[in-house]
Amino acid sequence: MDNETQSLEAIIENNLSGRDLDEFNRIYYGRKNHLEVKLKDSSLAAAKEADFEVAAYAFPAKKEQTRPPRIVKVGVIQHSIGAPTDRPVNEQKKAIFDKVKKIIDVAGQEGVNIICFQELWNMPFAFCTREKQPWCEFAESAEEGPTTRFLRELAMKYSMVIVSSILERDEKHADILWNTAVVISDSGNVIGKHRKNHIPRVGDFNESNYYMEGNTGHPVFATRYGKIAVNICFGRHHVLNWMMFGQNGAEIVFNPSATIAAEAGSEYMWNIEARNAAITNCYFTAAINRVGYEEFPNEFTSADGKPAHKDLGLFYGSSYFCGPDGVRCPGLSRTKDGLLIAVMDLNMNRQIKDRRCYYMTQRLDMYVNSLSRVLDLEYKPQVVHENDK
Template identity: 60%
Template sequence: MRVNEVIFVWVIRVLVLPACAMEIALERDFELQGYMFEASTEQLRTPRTVRVGLIQNRIVLPTDAPVLDQITALHKRIGEMVDVAAMCGVNIVCFQEAWTMPFAFCTREKEPWTEFAESAEEGYTTRFCQELAKKYNMVVISPILEREEVHNVLWNTAVVVSNSGSVLGKTRKNHIPRVGDFNESTYYMEGNTGHKVFQTQFGKIAVNICYGRHHPLNWFMYSMNGAEIIFNPSATVGGLSEPMWSIEARNAAIANHCFTCGINRVGTEHFNNEFTSGDGKKAHQDFGYFYGSSYVAAPDGSRSPGLSRTRDGLLVTEMDLNLSRQISDKWSFKMTGRYEEYAEELTRATKQDFKPNIIKE
């Protein structure tokens, strides 16, 4: 360590998980970690404890396997991991972005990738998640490629299934990247569902899909609508976003007095046909490696260690939601926020005749 360099480390308690769960995870070749976020004991409120599970994984079959075979293989793999999550007492589980398919959107080929699109309300994957939810009394967050049947439009969507097994609702990706390989507007555009928050038996949750994590106001609006836990299911590769990954969700947890959960897939996905990117690279057949590293951050600035950069994994975290109000009472970011002033200035900034407020000599 250099002179005058100080490193601040939060001590996070390890959550002891059942030995049988650890054995099954080892047998099925995925990492299993558990951690606890505690809050101070209060006189008038009992702890509001919830267990959250984050699942990161690689695709199971090659990208040129039949579409239904790929979907079925991923259902089987994720089902096995959810079985272990249930053994660990998980109340809410979240999968990675577009979990039922390769992240093929940047190839700009329509076929066969659009065939992975499903109805958010009645699709094959949603029915699969409903069965898991009912079986385990667990809220399931399922990010998929959605086909809206009425207008035959595709969306990048997260379906929220209640622990009762009913579809509580869906939320669509608010921000679409146009960076390097990641130019996804060939398939879908910015979402139209706003900043929905879902009231579940285990707390109020929101889903900030992938690229939305780069936009502080996106996190902020979910928080303003009451989210206590904001999930960020993603698919992002090393060399592009890894330096920012460990910072963004953590900053959002601090700024918004809530818990945040970053989930990223792992592995490298190879495609038969070469494609070019927007940054001048030569034609290539993969995006590089998805670096995993899924983690949970708390409003006090603490965070869990991340899962592996290379292996499938399940991260189980137990959190006391009382911590959010305790930290809010201490720092009062929302109470001291000048939102009316921001709203007025942002409104002016969106006008064609906007002039920056710069004072010159």
């Protein structure tokens, strides 16, 4: 990936300085100073040795008279796969576990309270191939599978809530597969799970060959550190999906994703969608994307008239956090594994709600009535023409 652009941030820093850089940061990120948080020397050394990026930024709230600050450290991990896709399933999974454990250990020594992985982090994103084998063999139980057992130990060791996106094998219901986020408590218990609501049918990302729309609604998980929710990948394109997590009281919404920079990809939307959701719903968001190229043993086509190929293109990383005020931090690299940490004061959510009154002015009653009419078989769009009386 030597020829790939490292990051948008690298382009800006290499070409702007002084007042121009301050103004860019103010207009694009929402503040001149990124409020970078100092990391331990041991963390920086471990990251260098394991070859991953690590960065941390603060999202403070104004001091209140009646509530103490609600400070929580939140981390996200982006990474490439650990072994070639033609290796045995268990070998591929172990290689990812080995690299990710080093990143979790750094998060643990930095005191991270909640951490979230990218979409289907423990396997290659093989759904583009439309092949069933061996990819379905990566599926496992959300409650008792090897990935959850692996993470339980780390959750208890570091008193850390872990959000783990996996391919779930629903053994209680005819072995059906789901794209599922498992939420593991800092006690090591599985608090619950959420299944991906919106399944793409776009070119290579026709994931309905493997799993269908989820059946868990919009759950919010009450953890020791705050109320969190998981809007899995394609759900970020659906405004009402983001909205319902907010209606159910989410304070932080994670968006674990697997998205590419190719022509049919979404890189130009990536910096907008999770940020828009944070602004509209007055909560913190975290956008997480995987990294690297993933080449598969057999060629596949993309229904676009182009020759068959063995990879999807670049998964461009660029994971970031955004606050309810719309202020975001710099993203991680487009090409490198990384750990991004946010030190956030959850009091900011209510402060922004009080300031902007979005929830007070949202008119859900009007939308409920309008949407009920849209679903009617005899619906006629409300369009007014020039000569209508």
